[in-house]
Amino acid sequence: MNRALAAHWPTALRLLGIVALGVLVPNQFGAGWLSTLTTCVVVSLPAAGVGLLYGELGLTSLTQFAFAGLGGWIALRLGIGFGWPMPLLILAAVVVTAVFGAILSIPALRLRDLYLALVTLMVAASVNIALNAAGFPNGGGGFLGYQKVGKLSRLPRPSFATSDAAYFRLVLAHAAVVFLLFGLVKRSAVGRAWALTAQSEGAARSAGVKVTQLKVLAFAMAAAVSGLAGALIAGQLGQLAPSTFQPANSILLFALVVIGGARSPLGWCLAALLYRAAPYLLDQWGVDGNIATMIFGAAVIFNLLSAPGGMAEQFKGAGRKLIGLVAGMRRPSAPVAPDAEGLPA
Amino acid sequence: MISLVDLTVQFGGVRPLDRLSATMGASIHGVIGPNGAGKTTLLNVLSGFTPCTTGRVVADGVDLSDMAPEARARWGLRRTFQTDQLAGWRSVHDNVAVMADTTLPHHDRKRAVSDALDFVGLDRPERLAGSLSVLERRLAELARALVGHPRLVLMDEPASGMVAHETDAFAVLVRRIPDQFGAQVVLIEHDMDLVTALCTEVLVLDFGRCLAEGRTEVVLQDRAVRAAWLGEADGA
Numbered sequence: 001m002n003r004a005l006a007a008h009w010p011t012a013l014r015l016l017g018i019v020a021l022g023v024l025v026p027n028q029f030g031a032g033w034l035s036t037l038t039t040c041v042v043v044s045l046p047a048a049g050v051g052l053l054y055g056e057l058g059l060t061s062l063t064q065f066a067f068a069g070l071g072g073w074i075a076l077r078l079g080i081g082f083g084w085p086m087p088l089l090i091l092a093a094v095v096v097t098a099v100f101g102a103i104l105s106i107p108a109l110r111l112r113d114l115y116l117a118l119v120t121l122m123v124a125a126s127v128n129i130a131l132n133a134a135g136f137p138n139g140g141g142g143f144l145g146y147q148k149v150g151k152l153s154r155l156p157r158p159s160f161a162t163s164d165a166a167y168f169r170l171v172l173a174h175a176a177v178v179f180l181l182f183g184l185v186k187r188s189a190v191g192r193a194w195a196l197t198a199q200s201e202g203a204a205r206s207a208g209v210k211v212t213q214l215k216v217l218a219f220a221m222a223a224a225v226s227g228l229a230g231a232l233i234a235g236q237l238g239q240l241a242p243s244t245f246q247p248a249n250s251i252l253l254f255a256l257v258v259i260g261g262a263r264s265p266l267g268w269c270l271a272a273l274l275y276r277a278a279p280y281l282l283d284q285w286g287v288d289g290n291i292a293t294m295i296f297g298a299a300v301i302f303n304l305l306s307a308p309g310g311m312a313e314q315f316k317g318a319g320r321k322l323i324g325l326v327a328g329m330r331r332p333s334a335p336v337a338p339d340a341e342g343l344p345a
Numbered sequence: 346m347i348s349l350v351d352l353t354v355q356f357g358g359v360r361p362l363d364r365l366s367a368t369m370g371a372s373i374h375g376v377i378g379p380n381g382a383g384k385t386t387l388l389n390v391l392s393g394f395t396p397c398t399t400g401r402v403v404a405d406g407v408d409l410s411d412m413a414p415e416a417r418a419r420w421g422l423r424r425t426f427q428t429d430q431l432a433g434w435r436s437v438h439d440n441v442a443v444m445a446d447t448t449l450p451h452h453d454r455k456r457a458v459s460d461a462l463d464f465v466g467l468d469r470p471e472r473l474a475g476s477l478s479v480l481e482r483r484l485a486e487l488a489r490a491l492v493g494h495p496r497l498v499l500m501d502e503p504a505s506g507m508v509a510h511e512t513d514a515f516a517v518l519v520r521r522i523p524d525q526f527g528a529q530v531v532l533i534e535h536d537m538d539l540v541t542a543l544c545t546e547v548l549v550l551d552f553g554r555c556l557a558e559g560r561t562e563v564v565l566q567d568r569a570v571r572a573a574w575l576g577e578a579d580g581a
Binding site: 189191192193195196198199200202203204205206207208209210263 | 392393394413414415417418419422423424426430431432433434435439440442443444446447448489
């Protein structure tokens with residue numbers, strides 16, 4: 001019983017942390033930072049998608065913001081055009097982007113590494129061109145719902161989350177559910193099969209793993225969370241611009257997830273903070289926010305050389321050392337426990 | 346019992362297997378031959394990764410020729426690789442459990458994984474696979490191959506990278522597989538000590554053909570076999 005409880009305390013701690021964020025952030029930060037941090041939580045969703053594809057399956061996909069743009073377009077179109085409520089908008093964005101993700105995975109099934117990155121980059125560029133041409137729905141007529149002149153409509157926030165604080169909590173709750181789901185899937189048979197597939201497709205197939213289905217599933221999941229992010233950001237801002245969803249942003253986010261740590265939810269959060277909060281912080285200090293991109297470039301190189309597990313892994317290692325030190329101080333005569341890496345017996 | 350019937354594999358102008366017909370019936374059957382003889386191609390044909398141009402593979406009366414690798418795994422075909430294939434960032438348990446996930450009903454999985462780990466003698470399955478020694482990695486891969494109901498276990502040079510006492514420990518386990526799991530073992534190996542210690546019968550390949558087959562001690566005295574073998578030694 002005690003052991004069962006002990007196994008759940010990290011989950012309980014994380015849940016507590018999320019609740020604390022939901023309470024503290026809106027109280028402690030002003031409007032500018034609250035809006036920035038809301039965007040960070042939204043961006044942690046496509047970051048989780050990158051983490052899923054790259055961390056679990058070793059696949060380099062650069063379509064995260066393209067699918068976010070698609071999700072945002074769907075939310076604006078249905079929300080402004082037909083007045084659908086937010087939950088339905090989210091559902092529609094998730095379902096449609098998941099289907100598009102699954103379709104994209106078909107040419108991607110046989111590709112890896114640089115080739116996959118190039119193909120997905122071209123898809124991202126195509127989506128961006130389409131968004132530029134079509135424009136985001138703003139109350140116009142026709143299928144596209146776009147108008148150049150006239151009274152521009154905005155997507156209203158849901159009645160239960162009109163304030164910035166409430167919307168932050170809404171976004172946080174969605175991210176928590178996605179992170180929880182991803183964690184469960186990673187620990188399930190699907191996650192184990194993904195890991196072996198990333199190691200070697202041959203080994204996975206000869207272990208009976210249906211590689212194709214599992215890759216399609218991963219692409220659909222990654223696209224769906226991006227679509228969710230798009231719908232959430234449409235709700236946050238009320239209106240969207242194609243420049244938010246440039247392919248370059250997907251490349252940057254990919255690099256940041258590698259820096260943060262692709263296999264760890266902490267890494268996805270760090271990536272999102274670096275993506276949005278770091279440039280904002282620099283702006284607050286009166287430094288050009290674009291300098292962050294230069295720092296990120298150096299960080300990628302540092303990361304590849306010295307910390308392939310990303311910052312999350314380094315933080316965790318430091319945390320373990322700290323706990324070990326404290327435990328050692330409390331029980332000086334206790335034998336040294338094997339570390340998490342586990343030395344061979 | 347495996348029957349290879351008139352197997353040919355053709356890649357452009359190259360024929361790694363050339364009308365190979367043989368029967369492998371020993372409970373631990375060896376496949377030996379100089380480099381480039383077609384051993385690994387044969388293993389890839391058996392496990393379904395390389396389609397054969399002509400011919401058939403029949404194991405325990407079942408024609409495997411048209412089955413995909415995934416289907417062969419569910420039938421009971423298992424293989425290990427020349428370089429062990431473990432996801433280093435996942436636990437030993439997770440690496441082994443993949444086979445249970447795909448081949449066993451839900452309620453049998455936990456038991457099957459712990460049985461296989463017990464058999465190979467790997468404790469602390471929560472360890473990361475990347476932290477294991479060479480022998481332990483081989484053992485983990487062997488455990489994965491033995492989960493479920495293996496009928497045929499193919500091993501591609503399992504002793505490579507191991508030192509002598511590790512090879513001995515590994516051989517003790519392999520010898521117990523046929524009785525304990527009811528599976529036939531096919532061993533592709535360059536380490537002749539291991540082959541003579543484990544395999545009662547061997548198939549000798551050379552240029553994709555069967556050079557000799559039969560009882561190990563008889564075959565290894567065969568003049569043609571020794572010539573092919575020494576020829577490789579000269580060239581090395």
